[in-house]
Amino acid sequence: MVIDAAPMTTPTGWALRAVVSAHMVAIVGQPVFAGVYLTGDYDSLLWHAIGADVVTSIGYLQVIVAIVVWVRLRRAWPFLATMAVVVAETVQYFAGLDGALWLHIPLGVVTVAALVVQFIAVWRRPLLRREARDARAR
Amino acid sequence: MRERDEGRGLSRRRMLGIGGALGLMAATGLSASAALARRPSVTGAELRSAVPLPPPFQVPLPIPAVLKPVSTSGGADRYEITQREASAEILPGVRTPLWTYEGAFPAPTIEARRGRPVTVTHRNELPVPTVVHLHGGRTPAASDGYPTDLVLPGGWQEATPHTGHGSAQGAHGMHDPRAVVTRLTRDYTFPLDQRPTLLWYHDHRMDFTAPAIWRGLAGLQIVRDDAEDSLGLPAGPRELPLMITDRAFAADGSLDYPSLDPTLRERPGVREPYLAGVLGDVILVNGAPWPVHEVDAARYRLRILNASNARHYELEAVSDDGRRLDLVQIGADQGLLAAPVTHRLLPIAPAERYDVIVDFSGVPVGGLVRMVNRLGSGRTREVMAFRVARKATDGSRIPRTLSTDLPAWRRSDAVRVREFAFRVGQMHGGHGWLIGGLPFDPARADVTTHLDDVEIWRLVADVHHPVHLHLVGFRVLSRSGRPPLPHDAGLKDTVSLRPGEGVEIITRFDGYRGRYLFHCHNAEHEDMAMMANLEIL
The missing domain is CATH 2.60.40.420 (Cupredoxins -  blue copper proteins)
Incomplete structure (x- = not known):
């Protein structure tokens, strides 16, 4: 019961925490660069573009980690939530290239909010393998 | 353990609820943005005319008259232009008061040669101060029309110009000690030591440029040289200057404009909804609403200027069968390109010029080619039309090399x-x-x-x-x-x-x-x- 009260996070769980955290740090930079760019700092647009590459790359990395979580821990929600964010980020990428600001700005806000929710979800509780918990419950 | 599991179950349901609510919010926000956004984006607000608007492609395209010099001696051309109030029948059956150069809108065109100086004596008989700027001119500062270098009308009661930018405050007494103010007349001298191109002259008075241009103070000045003349481009009646403007008309036939001070004497600015720019619902080309021009089935050189205050256009030439004609760009604001660039869709912002060749030879006689504005909606989607009237021989050509003198700054x-x-x-x-x-x-x-x-x-x-x-x-x-x-x-x-x-x-x-x-x-x-x-x- 002692173990059950303080369940250990698996390496896979730590990997998910790490990638979601890095993802959130990267995405928070994007509105910063966009705002500085609109003050007339042209180089910030380059940083915004590099940031977009970094954010989407971490997003695809998160997909891989989320698949591992699904396989090893038998938990699907990280994968589904990650896919939603990655789809949004891909749309976001092309909306930005296309200058479709009506889509780019609100979608960016929504994507940051979704990542913050994921960040809270992965850090709030350890991610345990589903059978382990079910076994203990029995 | 049971309690905890129940807790988890509840929590999972709640998580689903929260997730669903967030998803719904995201979807609502994005669709609201999609619904409210201007797509394509437009900066400005459109005035609605209070008079009935004519159907398109009824009025013939006017070509602005070429101004005659008063003197051509001494290696320079001298012109005289009187700025005065006039009225014109822009919409059929409607008299519209205007502010004009020489009584015409667009103003008469000045034809100039590269390197041959032009001096224009402007006489201001309008009720307000004016400033003339030759847009695109390589002009000494004294003749460039700095906004405080005013030409005061005869009876103007203000010794020194006080200017004040502001939408709702009026004059702030911002004094410009370097302003060179004259009364009634002023000589503007243009050396025109520059690449041949289409320039335009317009009012540039501090705080009141937009309403002055809107009322009609705009005209063309074309610079040519021997090298361009020898290229074999379409010329004479097959070279058409097209000054595109948008305007709106009030019930009394006057040009509607949301000025805070309709006399344009004291208080600058426009009413709040129009702060981002004033758009009209009537498209004028060379001062005529949605005109039509009869053309030969041949190449034409269109020298397009967007002289609108705030309206952007994306032009395409569409024939009766929906085919889009090539718009072969040969020149930009400052003259010929190095080589032609072919467009189907040509965006043009206020004050930009494009020198474009359109070939009507593939259009059957009797066919109509409409110039469409892809950024417009409703009536502002149409610009003008060309009616192909007859077959014709065409000796013109578009050289693969148009110019070799473009600066190559790295x-x-x-x-x-x-x-x-x-x-x-x-x-x-x-x-x-x-x-x-x-x-x-x-x-x-x-x-x-x-x-x-x-x-x-x-x-x-x-x-x-x-x-x-x-x-x-x-x-x-x-x-x-x-x-x-x-x-x-x-x-x-x-x-x-x-x-x-x-x-x-x-x-x-x-x-x-x-x-x-x-x-x-x-x-x-x-x-x-x-x-x-x-x-x-």
Whole structure:
């Protein structure tokens, strides 16, 4: 019961925490660069573009980690939530290239909010393998 | 354990609920944005005419008369232009009072030769001060039409010009000690030591440029040279100047404009809904609403100027069967390109010019080719039309090499890089348009550079800002970090920035020393302080 009260996070769980955290740090930079760019700092647009590459790359990395979580821990929600964010980020990428600001700005806000929710979800509780918990419950 | 599991189950249900609510919010927000956004984006608000509008393609396209010089002796041409009130029948059966150069809108065209100076004596018989600027002219500062270099009307009761940018405050007593003010007349001298191209002259008076142009103070000036004449481009009746403007008409037939002070004497600015720019619902080409022009089945050279205050166009030429004709661009704001560039769709911002060849030879006799504005909606989607009237022989050609004298500035030539944000802001407690966070002040040196210095300027916009530099032409290096667009080719003096866009340009400040301007050529933005000084030492 002692173990059950303080369940250990698996390496896979730590990997998910790490990638979601890095993802959130990267995405928070994007509105910063966009705002500085609109003050007339042209180089910030380059940083915004590099940031977009970094954010989407971490997003695809998160997909891989989320698949591992699904396989090893038998938990699907990280994968589904990650896919939603990655789809949004891909749309976001092309909306930005296309200058479709009506889509780019609100979608960016929504994507940051979704990542913050994921960040809270992965850090709030350890991610345990589903059978382990079910076994203990029995 | 059971309690905890129940807790988890509840929590999972709640998590699903929260997730669903967030998803719903995201979907609602994005669809609201999609529904409310202007797609394509448009900066400005449209006035609605209070008179019935004529059907399109009924009125023939007028060609502005060529002004006769009063003297051609001494290696220079002298002209005289009287600025006066007049009226014209722009819409059939409707008299419209105008402010004009020589009684005409568009004003008479001045035909000039490269390197042959032109002096124009302007006489101001309008009720307000005026300033003439030759847009795109390589002009000494004294004749460049700085906004405080006023020509006062005969009876004007103000000893020194007090100017005040502001949408709702009126004059602030911003005195410009360097202003050169004359009464009644002024000689403007243009050396025209520049590449042949289509220029235009228009009013540039401090705080009141937009309504003055709207009332009719705009005309063309064409510079030619032997090299261009020898290219074999379509010429004579097959060269058409097209000055595109949008206007709106009030119930009494006058041009509607949301001025705070309709006399345009004291209080500058427009009513609040129109702060981003004034758009009209009638498209005029050479002063005629949605005109039609009879053409031969041959190549035509269209010299297009967007002289609208705030309206952008995306032009395409569409035949009866829906086929889009090629728009072969041969020239930009500052003359011929190196080689032709073929467009199907040609965006044109206020004050930009495009020199374009259209070939009507593939259109059957009797066919109609409509010039369509893809950015318009309803009536503003149509611009004008060409009716192919007859078969004809065509000796014209489009050379593969148009010019070899375009400047080839490289990034490494630049001695400095400057950055400017063009965006909305507060000034004097009201709404304004700012460059680098500052409203225009004639007394402040915003850019000081040296003659023959090469500089790169990085311009960033919040909404549409067509940015214009006086005196010099420039080349577009990049758009938002990517290569320039096809229509950015050649030498330009106005570059169109779209919302959120950043553009890099490169230029050499050559020609003349003195105090010049750069500004947004959305005329309402310009009147609301989106100008800055360019001092060349």
